[in-house]
Amino acid sequence: MTVAVQSPVVLDRLANVSIARGAPDLGHRLAALDRWVRADLVDFEAELALLPRGARVVQEAAHHLLDLRGKHLRPTCVALASRFGSGFLPRARGLAVAVELVHTATLLHDDVVDLAEHRRGKAAACVVYGNAASIFAGDWLLVAALRRIAAAGVDGLLDRMLAVIDEMILAESLQLERRGRVVADRDEYFRIVEGKTASLFRWAMLAGARSAELGASGEHALDRYGLHLGVAFQAIDDELDFRTGTGKDPLVDLREGKMTYPLVVALERDPALRVRIEAALAEPGAGDFDAIATAVRATGALTATRLLAEDHANRALDALALLPTGPARDALETVVLASLERKS
């Protein structure tokens, strides 16, 4: 595995980024990031608060999830990217809200599709308000997002978002078709991750860059950053499925037959796992998924997943190296490092 061979270098690189910036531990870096981006996020939240809280149940279902506040990572990406150019202007705030609304819309539809019970540690909107309200709430947020992008009037961003949503849906569809098909297919895994996760991070970087008139080479560097941040982020998400005490119910992906990266690696290294997983999926209530998770861990698949995340974190840092040094670049470096350490 190429990732494994690169890994010591990758780990060194990540450590060096920390040390070179004079803030060796992530806690200090995160405090600096928070100071740097806080005013922008206050502006973002003020803009987000303008989304109507009407009397309709779709609005309640949408606000149920929005009020549980995610990490606001995608709006943070818009704000930080804009800081390489003319800054987080009013038009960029609408774009930051839009990317959070699109993300939230996909979660609402995903939770209906996955029959999810929890989201962000609370009852999922589809449990509280029903599937019908959650489906329409997702539609409502999608339209609210697109209206904001149209209103921002930044060239090319609406077309690009429509293409991104198309890509996300086709990736979700591929994942849906492959659900329960226990085959280690790396190409397919990366196609799904790039479509369903990385594409929206790329749009967030583009939105920040273009709204701040950064120019083509800056846009390109930030696009590469968004791609690799997205893959690293998803790899850690996959790893969290095998942990307890996170924001996710443990082994949810495994029980649903979703092909996560740990599973791809474990199946490559221990092909006999396939029959065991297929048998467990065939009897959802009774399958011994804990024993399978132990077998997955025994192959070293979680370490491999971390290495994959670190490899892509490294590539994201490489992309940043093309941009001017300064607090915006420091902050985006911290975002990558924090993504590797996240617990939810």
Place this chain on the structure above:
Amino acid sequence: MTVAVQSPVVLDRLANVSIARGAPDLGHRLAALDRWVRADLVDFEAELALLPRGARVVQEAAHHLLDLRGKHLRPTCVALASRFGSGFLPRARGLAVAVELVHTATLLHDDVVDLAEHRRGKAAACVVYGNAASIFAGDWLLVAALRRIAAAGVDGLLDRMLAVIDEMILAESLQLERRGRVVADRDEYFRIVEGKTASLFRWAMLAGARSAELGASGEHALDRYGLHLGVAFQAIDDELDFRTGTGKDPLVDLREGKMTYPLVVALERDPALRVRIEAALAEPGAGDFDAIATAVRATGALTATRLLAEDHANRALDALALLPTGPARDALETVVLASLERKS
């Protein structure tokens, strides 16, 4: 009821439209409409055929419903409206496809929400491909529609469509909240109909008019036409719920607790019906909906519904009277008349 008082006049007006145009029966009018619009619909279908038939299940679910071919009434509206101006230009074809895709997207999501088994006389997409694929298929078509509207580049149409979809979702939400609440509320009934049905007809008329550079007064007349055609269309849809041998399963709306116009009227005229309907809805498998339908008919509610449809058909014809005479106006008159006589 004001509608009932107006009815003889309305019926005369509708008959006069037929006779004055020298094609007294609807069959002749429809043949003329078909000749007039056929070339445009061939162009529309060629454009619709460009929608990718990829390998993804969302694409299969979307094409399942598209291939069952609806009446293509909304694209017909785009084409006919454009004929008052510079004609059904290539940009208008994309808009005609877009309105059909938005309509199809709402049907896909509605069928999941309503747990529908049939659509257009066949198994619903959610039955054949599952709820998950149907939800994503609706999302996919919505985005495909918006991309076509963006590509057409006609001023204001994308913003207006986003506002229309917002209106449709809030109306669907209101309908969802009121489901099973057996109250005759005319204002609410019309709010729902204008939001979920008429708004998209209005957009179709606007799209045809503006793409053909018809000007503000023409746009306004066609907007009024779209509004009243939409209400008439929905009233007949409501009436069809109480008939057999149509494209819809009989009494589906009644069983789902949807507040159709016949029910609004029947509850006004026979308030005791409320308790009977509530009791039937409380035991979905066992409720005697056939007996309730008989009681609804006994109030004269279906005649009142026809009169409502005729009243709005009349208003649609009034709106057309502001536009130049000619084959486009004849054709839109026929669309209204045919909507009153439709069986599916």
